[in-house]
Amino acid sequence: MNSALHPEHTFAGEVSHGQPSPGGGTRDWFALALLMFPVLLVAVDNTALTFALPAIARSLDPSGVQLLWIVDAYALVLAGLLVAMGSLGDRIGRRRLLLVGISGFAAVSAASAFAPSAEWLIAGRAAMGFFGAMLMPSTLSLIRNIFREPGRRRLAVAIWAAGFSGGAALGPIFGGWLVEHFWWGAVLLVAVPIMLPPLVFGRFLIPESKDPSPGRVDGASIALSMLTMVPVVYGIKELATHGPGVQALGVLAFGLAMGLVFVRRQRALASPLLDLSLFRNRVFSTAITANVLALFSYNGFILFLAQHLQLLEGMSPSESGTAMLPALTAMVVAGLLVVPLVRKIRPGFVVAAGLALSATGYALVAFGDHDAGPAALLAALLILALGVGSAETISNDLILGAVPANKSGAAAAISETGYEVGSLLGTAILGSILTASYQQHLSLPHSVAQTIPAASADQARETLAGAMELVGSLPAPVAEGLTAAARAAFDSGVHITAAIALVLMAGASVLAAVVLRRVPRAK
CATH class of the missing domain: 4.10.860 (DNA Excision Repair, Uvrb; Chain A)
Known part of the structure; x- marks a missing residue:
């Protein structure tokens, strides 16, 4: 088939137990439903924890760097081990690895929910990344083995991809509600009941598969x-x-x-472990780049928007999550709608347009007036989400279709790594720049500096959460001065990070339009 969007292949030399029929049946869709639990949990976990960061900051009193590592430790370990775990699943069985990952992820999440210190939570998040790396490559590999008929397989993979966006949309609402009504640890503890269905029924409904001759680890x-x-x-x-x-x-x-x-x-x-020859394919490498940058822009935006809504606008976690829900839902819808669109428009132009939308969202932030309230930021998020949903779905499809049939497993693992690297870099780079800009630009008014002790001043200079926690203990005029200073410092960082993301997204859009322009429309 000549369309790069519709790979008609299965794993070479695949060994499967349970033998799902090409025509499929109800059991196949039950298996897909079970596989969606870990997919949704990983996506929910990322965005839900972001909304719990202010509560974590108040509870564990982490430094600015520690606060970022609470998020980054998970994604860092996950990204570093995805390819290795995908290879391990080929050898010992993908269902077996999936069930090990589910058990470990649930146990570590429960332990991390009661972390007494920032160091404990960072270590727990790293361990969650270790077991999380077993989940995602296994789910995609199993879906490909279960749904052998190309049309049904494309639908299943589309649902799998939408699970990330759906989980991201549920994360702010779910996480915000849990933080508001219980405590921040409930965001992690909820992994236990979510993981129970695949753990209990997975052995009966999900067929095992492995590669009989994959080479050594x-x-x-x-x-x-x-x-x-x-x-x-x-x-x-x-x-x-x-x-x-x-x-x-x-x-x-x-x-x-x-x-x-x-x-x-x-x-x-x-x-x-990583087949570097795949990157010689320009379509493959460009689609990977688009995927990474789309997730980079999305996670960086969510990081500062969650803090802005909760700490500066005074919203509760659930209120801020609800405010973001329309945009995050739009990302799910955009990802599904662009699939039939590529039958009429070349996929490269769809990816380029999605990245251009992402750039437009960041332009509204970089050059907008944040004093107008949260409406402008939420509108920018809506545009960004539409762009990410469009670009990420098609670029992931291009990744899988740009390689030979016997390289499909490696392509899937690299695609998963791209997801996590993009998320990691968005949080690490943009988050670090945001923190550094805040610390550099925060200028405490004389009335504030004279009122609070030196230790409290250092707390205000460390993070926005530290400054806003201090506000509650100050007299009204002094509190207003500190709030205004912290808002100005934080917004200066937002403008800088938005400008950086704008340049990256615009460049990626041009790259996609040029390199991917010859990829044919889907049939």
Whole structure:
């Protein structure tokens, strides 16, 4: 088939137990329903935790860097292990790996819900990333094995992709409601009941599948991938927060050096952990770039918008989640509507238009007036969500269709890694720049500086949450001065991060339009 959007392939040499029939049946859709539980949970967990950050900040009193690591530790470990776990699933069985991941994720989530310190929570989030890396490649691989007929498989994969957007839409509402009515740990504890259905019924309804001759697992490659990801992200965070320094530059250089060693090792191995030859395909590499940047823009936006609505506009977690729901729902709808659209319009132009919409959303933030209230930011989020939903769905489809049939499993794992790397970088880079800009631009009024002790001033300068917590204990005139100063400092960071994202999205839109313009329409 000549359309890059409709790969008609299955896993080469696939071994399957349970043998779902090509025509399929009700059991197939029950299996898909069970597979959606971990997909939804991972997506809900990311956005729900963002809305719990103010409550976590008040409860555990983390530093600004620790607050970012509470989010980043999960995504960092997840991104570093996705390809490795996808390879492990090929060897021991994808259903088996899925069930191990579900059990571990639920247990660690329950332990992290009662974390007594920021360090405990960061470690718990890292462990959740370890088990979470077992979930996503397994779900997509199992869906491909269950739904062998191309049309049904495309529908199942579309539902799987919509699960991310749907989970993101539910996360703010669900997480906000839990934080408001219980405590921030309930956001993590809820993983236990959500994971029970696939854990109980998975062995009976989800057929097992594995590759009989996948090659050996290279432990050195797994270690090198982690030694690349962790130092690079840490170095970026340090540079954004504290500026150029020996430690930040040294750690970043070490990560880049490990990345070079990783690339050389993959080229030398007969069965590499990451097949670098896939990136020689311009459609594949461009679609990966679009995917990463779409998630980069979305997660960076959600990070500062959640803080703005709760800390500056005074909304409760559930109120802020409800305010964002129309935009997040629009992302789900956009992702589904563009599938038939690519039968009339070349997919590359659809991806480019989605990225251009994302750039437009950021332009409204970069050049807009934040004093007008949250309406302008929510309108920008709506435009951004429409763009992300459109671009991410089609770029993911292009990734899968741009490679040979026997490389489909590797392409799926790389696509999953792109999801997490984009989310990670959006939070780490834009979040770090936002924090650094806030700390640099916060100028405490004389009345505030004279009223509060030095320790409280340091607390206000560290994070927006710290400043707004202090506001509640100050006399009205002094509180108003601190609020105005914190708002101005935070908004300065928002303008800067929005301008950076605007340039990246606009550049990615042009790249997609140029490189992907020859990809034929779907049939």
